[in-house]
Amino acid sequence: MTFRSGLAALFTAASLIAAPATADTYPERAVEFIVPWSPGGGSDTLMRLVANNVQPFLGAEMPVINMPGVGGTVGLGGGAPPRAADGYTISQVHEGLLVATETGITDLAWDDFDPIALMTASPQYLVAGKSDNYSNFEEFVTYAKAHPGEISMGVTLAGVPHLHAAMIEQAFGLEFKYVGYEGTGERVRALVGGNLDVAIGDISSSKQFVDNGDLTFLAVGATDRVDAAPDVPTFKELGQDLELNVTRGIVMPKGAPQEVRDTLEAALQEMAQDPTYIEQTNNAGADVGFRGQEDYRAYLSKLDETVKSLSSVLAP
Incomplete structure (x- = not known):
């Protein structure tokens, strides 16, 4: 009986380890944040602000791992080891991924991931x-x-x-x-x-x-006039609904549990309203432009159609 009880306990423990994270337990440990660019650049600076401010809202640390290479695609999986879709690895993307996909730099595409939240926008x-x-x-x-x-x-x-x-x-x-x-x-x-x-x-x-x-x-290319340059018209005012931004958003490996994605999205949304985080982001030359999972997916999908329509112009 002792052996059987011990064996049963072992299987129970193994199943707990293998079980996917849920909203009740996530996150139980640090969430690794892969930034696929070198330290010191715009993406690294802005995403470190996310990592440095998120713990009170998420309840876990978010250490940044820089993994640059091939136009920001190595860290997303283009040459890097695959990461589990368990919510404990996230990555940053911007419009460059869509261009890299369409011009053949990478086989990865934006919809190979689950978009979680668009965090910042730098109007161009x-x-x-x-x-x-x-x-x-x-x-x-x-x-x-x-x-x-x-x-x-x-x-x-x-x-x-x-x-x-x-x-x-x-x-x-x-x-x-x-x-x-x-x-x-x-x-x-x-x-x-x-x-x-x-x-x-x-x-x-x-x-x-x-x-x-x-x-x-x-x-x-902002949706509204920018406070720092209030006399400059938007393209929408000028007759065309163009968004010309460099946005930085967060994605997960595809297939993470929905409740895990929702938990991270909610934490990031709450943080995006924090005055300290907003001030730090503005001081770094960007705006906080939070969009949740659905809105971020819609933004990427619309932009992807535009990039495809311009593939012949963008070809290197």
Whole structure:
């Protein structure tokens, strides 16, 4: 009887270990947060703010593991060991994954994961250098239509800025001459130096030059006007419902229990309303733009359709 009782206890313990997490027990340990980019970049900075603030709301620590490589796809599983769909591993994605999928950089796709929450949004701007031909977006469109292929547009080729520029082209019937730069800072410096006509930029890299008159914000890809640049119209105001953001969101390996996903979503939503977290995110140059599972999935699905429609433009 003692042997049988011991064996029964062993099987019971094993089944408890193997049992999936539930809302009543999750999380029982730290949740590993894979950020598929190098330390110090925008994604790393913003996601560490999530990790540093979430414990009071989730009840568990969230250590960040940087796993960069191949345009942010290694850490998502493109070459990394597979992770269990148990809620104890999460990852960060942004629009770059959709571009990487469509341009053949990776076989991974956004819907290989369960979206949990979109956390931050960094609105992107159409920024212009000094020009005698246009001073606002309407004049820019008129000039660009009259000079197809002549406007030089600074982007990261086959990257998110390229996607955003192509979305503007498609929406307003324009044709740009693309010039590739590795990062936003390089593009903005080229614009200030007169080597470009326009570029895709953000407020942290461009506002100082706008304030001193070297550059002009023609339009912003936010859903509403941005407090830091209240005079800049949105693309929606200008006639096209375009969202040009670099968003950072959290996903899980596909198949995690729904109650686990709901628990994490609820914790992140509560944290997204915390004044300290909001202030830290704003100071890092981004807005808190929380969207839960359904809204985040809808955003990614709509964006994926747009990226597919622009695949020929984005091809490296």
